[in-house]
Amino acid sequence: MNLPLPAPPPVLVLAVEITAPLPTLASDGRHQEALLLLLRDGVPVGRLTVPCGIDQGELSARIAAVAGDSEPRPAVDPGDLPFISVVVPSVFERGDLLLATVESLVKQDYPRFEIIVVDNRPSPDHHDLIARLQAFPVVRVEQEPKPGKSHAGNRGLLAARGEVVTFTDDDVDTPPGWLTSIGSRFAAEPHTAAVTGPLVPTELETPAQIWFERAGGVATSLSKVTFRRRPGTFTVTTSRGETMSLYQSGHFGDGPNMSFRTEVLRSLGGFTTVLGAGTPSLAGEDPDVLVRLLFAGHTLVFDPAAYVAHTHIRDYAELRERMFGYGGGYTAMLTSLIWSDRRHLLGLAAYGLRAVGLLLRKFRGARQAAVSSGEFPAELSRLEFRGLLAGPWLYLRSRRHRF
Known part of the structure; x- marks a missing residue:
């Protein structure tokens, strides 16, 4: 399937334990950037994107700037x-x-x-x-x-x-x-x-x-x-x-x-x-x-x-289907809540205006900025939005089929 945008370069993904010696992020000719999951004693404390080939001193400084505190696991017998x-x-x-x-x-x-x-x-x-x-x-x-x-x-x-x-x-x-x-x-x-x-x-x-x-x-x-x-x-x-x-x-x-x-x-x-x-x-x-x-x-x-x-x-055609499904699944879920308990009508009525604001923030905020800069396909947002509109009808189809 043809892609709607030029393919972004692959990103190296690494989990980095910051209490241990840091890895060397050498450029391998395939990855230009690395996404680091920063761990302290095995608990995530931050995410950081850095260029491959970054020197150790700069890497250490960037990690120190973003790594938060971790809450230790509860001590349990x-x-x-x-x-x-x-x-x-x-x-x-x-x-x-x-x-x-x-x-x-x-x-x-x-x-x-x-x-x-x-x-x-x-x-x-x-x-x-x-x-x-x-x-x-x-x-x-x-x-x-x-x-x-x-x-x-x-x-x-x-x-x-x-x-x-x-x-x-x-x-x-x-x-x-x-x-x-x-x-x-x-x-x-x-x-x-x-x-x-x-x-x-x-x-x-x-x-x-x-x-x-x-x-x-x-x-x-x-x-x-x-x-x-x-x-x-x-x-x-x-x-x-x-x-x-x-x-x-x-x-x-x-x-x-x-x-x-x-x-x-x-x-x-x-x-x-x-x-x-x-x-x-x-x-x-x-x-x-x-x-x-x-x-x-x-x-x-x-x-x-x-x-x-x-x-x-991994496949773009499957991602298109999934984005529609995420939108549809969400409003199908809301429909299901109302179907099973009418009290949710009151809750969703109160949530209505706020939900519109949140949707506008989602589709016209950071997501739209990514679309405008060519970093995210606009059609994926459109598919998710269409799913939101279709969700109640998808739910009714599920009920008719008695899943």
């Missing part, structure tokens, strides 16, 4: 850490990425966990891959023939044996301390019902991956934030003293990095099956469950220590 069930829904289309995801999970430095891979498109063709997955003692494979990521997630939730159930995708790489960060947070904070964390790119090698990152479509904050609903309202307060709408779900986390107390997620009914990939709604199942969790009065923590690396979409 290993015996108090909860048993965690990690659920990986998959349609088994990308066997290499799925295996890499499971291999990174198997290497977790966590005492008690299981991995549940849900095959959402059962086929005899999957036999060899399933055999390779089940060679790991901690891995189980469950089959869910009903199409849709929400059905797959609910199958994993049903099969989970852990006190905590964690969801990730089949294109994610998890650092060794990921589950420790999640389990420690739940053990130290009994009131916390859900933990989410940032997504950082594993690579930025193709134009689609670079434009996806510039779109700002994933949770990238590197500050710990606690979210609670203000009782009797449709607003959420944060540990930083902010107030935002319950429906500003982009702040709460992303599907490839969500963990819940198992009993809480089951009490919410799991994922809404007419939302998400594999349904006409296309997306929306992940923000939906986080909004419902907060609306029910539970506490959610976004913890940068619980970060994962995500392999962004």
Whole structure:
């Protein structure tokens, strides 16, 4: 497929532990820039883009200027850490990425966990891959023939044996301390019902991956934030003293990095099956469950220590579809909330004018500046906006098809 803009050069992506000797960023002839995820004792404290070939002194100075403080992981006795069930829904289309995801999970430095891979498109063709997955003692494979990521997630939730159930995708790489960060947070904070964390790119090698990152479509904050609903309202307060709408779900986390107390997620009914990939709604199942969790009065923590690396979409045609899906999934999610609980009509009516302002800021602010400078395709913004308009009808199609 022809690209709408000249292809941006690939960007080298590196995780840099700033308490250790810094790497030499030599120019390799392919990468002009490097995106650095700055870690302090394994916890993200900043992101920095620098030219390849930068000298060590300049690199050190730039890192010192942007690296923030990190909140240490809670000190918890290993015996108090909860048993965690990690659920990986998959349609088994990308066997290499799925295996890499499971291999990174198997290497977790966590005492008690299981991995549940849900095959959402059962086929005899999957036999060899399933055999390779089940060679790991901690891995189980469950089959869910009903199409849709929400059905797959609910199958994993049903099969989970852990006190905590964690969801990730089949294109994610998890650092060794990921589950420790999640389990420690739940053990130290009994009131916390859900933990989410940032997504950082594993690579930025193709134009689609670079434009996806510039779109700002994933949770990238590197500050710990606690979210609670203000009782009797449709607003959420944060540990930083902010107030935002319950429906500003982009702040709460992303599907490839969500963990819940198992009993809480089951009490919410799991994922809404007419939302998400594999349904006409296309997306929306992940923000939906986080909004419902907060609306029910539970506490959610976004913890940068619980970060994962995500392999962004490599193909531009797929990115076009995904951008439409993100827009459609969001308004399908809002429609679903109203369908299931009419009180959300009041909340969304109050949010309406503010939502228009936020949309204008999104599409005419930094995004528009990137479009004007030739750094982001205008058609991707148009597709996302069209998705926003189409979302309610996509949701109704999902209901008619009884997903």
